Amino acid sequence: MDERSTGLHSIGDAMGRHAQDIDALWDVMLWVCGFMYLLVVGFLLLALFRRGPRRDINDHTQAHEERGLSASLATWTGLIALGLFGLTLFSYFTDRSLVQAAADAQIAIKITGHQWWWEIEYTDPNDPSRQLRTANELHLPVGTPVKISLESRDVIHSFWVPSLHGKQDLIPGRDNDIEILADKEGVYRGICAEFCGLQHSKMHLDVVVESKDGYSAWYERQLQAASPPSDPLAERGHGVFMATACNMCHTISGTDAGGSTGPDLTHVASRRFIAAGALQNHRDNMRAWLANPQAIKPGNHMPIVSLSADQLDALTAYLGTLQ
Amino acid sequence: MERTESIGRKKARPKEAPGGHKTQKNLWAWGLDNSLDACDANGITSSMTRSRNKISFVCLSPTGGFLRARFCAALPVLFLLSACHRENRYFTPPSQSDIPPTQVRMSGLVAGEASLQFREQQRREYEGNAYHVSEGKRLYMWFNCYGCHASGGGDSGPPLMDDRWIYGGEIDQIYLTIVQGRPNGMPAFGGKIPSQQVWQLAAYVRSMGGHGPKSARSGRDDHMQRDSEQGRKDEEIKPTAEPR
Numbered sequence: 281m282d283e284r285s286t287g288l289h290s291i292g293d294a295m296g297r298h299a300q301d302i303d304a305l306w307d308v309m310l311w312v313c314g315f316m317y318l319l320v321v322g323f324l325l326l327a328l329f330r331r332g333p334r335r336d337i338n339d340h341t342q343a344h345e346e347r348g349l350s351a352s353l354a355t356w357t358g359l360i361a362l363g364l365f366g367l368t369l370f371s372y373f374t375d376r377s378l379v380q381a382a383a384d385a386q387i388a389i390k391i392t393g394h395q396w397w398w399e400i401e402y403t404d405p406n407d408p409s410r411q412l413r414t415a416n417e418l419h420l421p422v423g424t425p426v427k428i429s430l431e432s433r434d435v436i437h438s439f440w441v442p443s444l445h446g447k448q449d450l451i452p453g454r455d456n457d458i459e460i461l462a463d464k465e466g467v468y469r470g471i472c473a474e475f476c477g478l479q480h481s482k483m484h485l486d487v488v489v490e491s492k493d494g495y496s497a498w499y500e501r502q503l504q505a506a507s508p509p510s511d512p513l514a515e516r517g518h519g520v521f522m523a524t525a526c527n528m529c530h531t532i533s534g535t536d537a538g539g540s541t542g543p544d545l546t547h548v549a550s551r552r553f554i555a556a557g558a559l560q561n562h563r564d565n566m567r568a569w570l571a572n573p574q575a576i577k578p579g580n581h582m583p584i585v586s587l588s589a590d591q592l593d594a595l596t597a598y599l600g601t602l603q
Numbered sequence: 604m605e606r607t608e609s610i611g612r613k614k615a616r617p618k619e620a621p622g623g624h625k626t627q628k629n630l631w632a633w634g635l636d637n638s639l640d641a642c643d644a645n646g647i648t649s650s651m652t653r654s655r656n657k658i659s660f661v662c663l664s665p666t667g668g669f670l671r672a673r674f675c676a677a678l679p680v681l682f683l684l685s686a687c688h689r690e691n692r693y694f695t696p697p698s699q700s701d702i703p704p705t706q707v708r709m710s711g712l713v714a715g716e717a718s719l720q721f722r723e724q725q726r727r728e729y730e731g732n733a734y735h736v737s738e739g740k741r742l743y744m745w746f747n748c749y750g751c752h753a754s755g756g757g758d759s760g761p762p763l764m765d766d767r768w769i770y771g772g773e774i775d776q777i778y779l780t781i782v783q784g785r786p787n788g789m790p791a792f793g794g795k796i797p798s799q800q801v802w803q804l805a806a807y808v809r810s811m812g813g814h815g816p817k818s819a820r821s822g823r824d825d826h827m828q829r830d831s832e833q834g835r836k837d838e839e840i841k842p843t844a845e846p847r
Contacts, residue, residue, distance in 0.1 A: 478692075528746065528795050541745045574694040581741075583797040584695060 287469035287486065288443045295468065295489070296444035297461040298378055305374040312363050319359070378446070385427035385459060389418070393430070393437030393450035393472070396479040396580060397543055397556040402499070412502050413531070415543030417486045417551045421495035422465050430456040438474035441487050447473045462489040469557075478579035484557025505534025506546050509601050517598025525585045526595075532602065542582065549602045555580075567596040689819050692734040696799035707775045722775050729806035730774065730815030739807025740821045742800055751788065754827060755811035760788060764811040772812070777805040 288295065294303040392399040402412040420426055430439055432450040439458060440447040448458040462468075470485035490498070509515045521527060522536055529542035537545075548554070551561055558577055559565040568575075571592055573582040587595065702721065729735045743749060751760030766772065770780050781801050784791030792801070810820040 523794065525795055525797055572695075578694050579692060583800055585797050 287467040289469040289471075291442045293443050295462060295464045295466060297463065298445040298459070299443055300463075301374050301377050302446050305370060308370050309367060312367060316359070316363055319356075323356075385425045387421070387424060387426045389426060389428045391418075391428055391430050391439060391450070393432040393434075393439075393476070395434050395477050396472070396483040396577065398483070398485050399433075399543065410503065412499065413544045414502060414547065415551075416484070416553065416556045417488065418470070419488045419490065419495055419498050420460065420462050421492045422462055422489050424492070425459060425461045428458050428460060430458060435476050436474050437472045437476045437483070439470065439485075440473035441468050441470035441485065443468045444470075444487065449474060465489050465491060467552075479577045482556060482558040482577050484553070486552055486557060488552075501550070502547055506532050506602050507534070509598055511597070513594050514598040514601045517594035517596070520587065520591045520595045521598060524587065524591075525583065529582075545599065545602060547602055549600050563596055563600060566599055567592055570595055570599075688731055689733050689816070691732060693732070696797070696802075697728075702775060702778065707771075707779045722773055725774050725778075725802060726809075726815070729802045730809055731819050732806075733819040733821075735803045736806050736810050736815070736819050737821050738800070739803035739805070739810075742796075742804050743807055746792070746796065746804075748804070754824070755808075763808050764813075766812065772809070774802070774805045774809055777808050778802060781805065 291299065291303055291306060294300040388403050388405070390401040390403055392401070398416050398418075400414050400416075400418055402410075402414075404410040428439070430448055430450040431454075432452045434452065436452070437450040438447050439450060441460070444460050444462055445458060448456055450456065466489055468487040468489065470487050472480055472483040472485075474480075476483065509518050518535070521532070527535075527537035527539055529539040531538050531540060531544045531546065533544075533546045549561070553559060554561045554566060555569055555573070555577055559569060570585075570587070572584055573580060574584055729739075751758055752763050755764035756762050761769070768776070770776060770785055778801055780789065781796070781804060782791065782793040784793075796804070806815065807821070809815055813820075
């Protein structure tokens with residue numbers, strides 16, 4: 281199996297209200313344009329194989345044939361006008377439906393685009409202690425409208441989960457937002473849809489839509505601080521994390537590590553992928569990533585930190601305990 | 604009459620020297636007509652205009668034009684070649700980029716011998732490379748150098764864009780300052796920042812003071828640019844202010 285992230289990733293598999301609207305518009309466009317295309321090809325074939333003008337016919341017969349042609353041309357023009365008008369009308373209503381905000385968006389999420397990963401913050405205006413910061417894995421409860429505000433810290437990115445909604449750009453210095461209402465549980469894949477630099481193609485977002493209970497359980501789990509490692513290897517890894525370059529950029533809540541320029545690692549072991557969908561999250565991949573991130577995502581902003589094989593093993597073991 | 608004609612517009616000029624007609628065209632093709640117009644506007648007399656036509660006629664014989672065309676065609680290629688190193692992106696550090704402190708000499712007052720060769724090599728490697736300098740700029744914010752040194756002008760920490768350095772302003776000296784820390788507040792980042800990133804930071808710090816090729820230096824941040832609206836207003840006010 282491919283190491284890349286998996287999940288539904290098609291506007292044809294519409295699993296949210298907005299995506300269904302877009303899917304319907306797509307279907308209408310396909311049928312209208314397909315019909316017109318077949319007509320054009322049909323007329324082209326007709327023109328190719330039509331008999332040339334006969335010398336022996338009289339003016340009367342010719343005028344009769346011309347009349348037939350004029351009538352079909354008028355019908356043709358009418359069809360074009362009708363088709364375009366229909367498409368315009370349909371796209372207008374689709375657009376209107378897309379921007380109609382549900383008044384009761386119950387969850388507010390802020391997603392910040394970085395080169396090349398997604399920072400995700402669940403905000404709670406009533407209780408700051410329930411704010412949550414994670415990365416590259418978005419969990420949503422099924423059937424609940426969610427408002428996502430989109431920001432960027434460096435260049436323009438674009439948030440696109442085709443099974444849930446259309447694209448929305450993340451623009452530095454500008455606040456954009458998008459609303460999502462997922463109808464079905466499942467795992468969907470999102471990607472960055474605006475070229476944003478070297479590793480644009482490895483900037484995936486894992487969207488997990490689960491039952492409301494499952495979501496609350498996940499949320500409560502994520503709110504907890506990391507528990508101190510129990511086995512000696514992981515304990516040594518904890519020491520490596522704190523003593524070397526790791527904690528300059530990464531946070532593990534419950535420890536001294538508080539860097540904020542890289543992804544939050546408090547529950548990194550619970551995620552399905554690492555490096556924004558570039559690798560599946562298991563021990564060997566994690567070790568390879570720590571040993572040389574530049575070999576896996578050349579140009580990404582995680583540097584090569586020179587660690588001995590022992591240190592790498594310990595660090596991998598420690599990160600594996602961060603469930 | 605002749606004078607006013609020559610002071611006037613482009614149309615007037617070819618009449619002056621019939622043989623110079625072609626030359627004028629050549630000149631215009633190279634985009635030099637604007638400078639000629641500027642001269643005219645400053646009130647150069649007709650005789651000067653005529654003599655200038657003659658001179659330019661000599662300079663821009665057909666072969667001269669051809670040579671110049673070839674030269675101009677070669678220029679962009681030369682520029683491209685000279686910019687090659689500037690654009691390279693090195694993601695993995697060269698094998699020996701850590702330096703032992705003995706290789707760095709802080710000033711003439713301190714004993715020891717700096718390896719000038721090593722210094723030159725690191726300058727070439729990092730200061731001349733736009734990618735390294737811009738990465739250094741990113742790290743400067745990420746690791747909060749900004750917190751004490753501001754944008755190079757200094758705050759609670761000393762400024763970095765002037766030429767007064769207590770512990771040396773060469774790239775290897777800055778490297779060691781970052782790694783070892785210095786008295787009165789500069790923390791030691793040794794072991795916390797990989798050596799390649801320290802070199803990138805040092806290259807960026809050097810670029811603040813105008814060191815290294817201009818082509819590799821990062822542009823000034825948007826928020827530090829003079830507000831364009833305000834700038835326009837300033838320019839509008841100036842010419843209208845009458846001396847009293």
